[in-house]
Amino acid sequence: MGASQWRYTVVHRDDVGAALRQLRQEVYDRGEYYRESPDVDLDLTEEEFRAGLDPREDDDGLTEAIIEDWRERRRRPVPVDPDTLVAAQPHSGTHSIIDMVNGVSHRPGFATVSPLTSEELINAFGRTTPSADQVEEWMKAGGSPRERWVGSYVISYHDGRPGHIHFHGYSGD
Known part of the structure; x- marks a missing residue:
């Protein structure tokens, strides 16, 4: 079958791990997985x-x-x-954020989501505080070049304040 791209956006909260856990549960409850x-x-x-x-x-x-x-x-x-x-x-995995069973990490790792580095943010968006529209376009275009089963997240900004957390990755076999 091959891996599937997934992308999700949630309202920003300081605890990215809690946001991830809630999102995984919501995706499960909605049945939006393989x-x-x-x-x-x-x-x-x-x-x-x-x-x-x-x-x-x-x-x-x-x-x-x-x-x-x-x-x-x-x-x-x-x-x-x-x-x-x-x-x-x-x-097979679930081909969704549900596959990120190891939670949030500071560095890319198997079945985790981690933030883009400052360098990756600048390369992708030209700045470290991208807008939601920039991140959405980036994800639609393929997003992070990380390997399968290694997710990423980006915090987007509105009026200089964190607005959303955007999760992106590829998983499933």
Whole structure:
């Protein structure tokens, strides 16, 4: 499937981590994320699943590897919130801000959002206090050149005061 770009804008608050947590919950509640299709094999008992495998195709223990993978998938949680959703589909992700399970960091890192540096802000906007319109255009044009699963955020300004927090990134496989 490949990664998906996501971008969100929320009203500024001093606690970016709290803003991120609230946004992740809101996106989950609205259902605005990728959800893997139900796997009907997981409704089977292990005996039923084993019966569907062809023992003639068991080269080098392949059948046991298939069964162990099936067991691992059955152990995944049923999604009831953003974190259990990510745990339920660890290989695909949600293709949304929900994938930023490690919160906010000062530096770019896996499954986190971090601010652009002053240099990155100047390169992108010509100043360190961009307007909301500038940030929105930047995000629409592709935003941060960070790797997949590494999000960013930018605080935009209105009349010299923080106005919004803009979250941007790419995630999902």
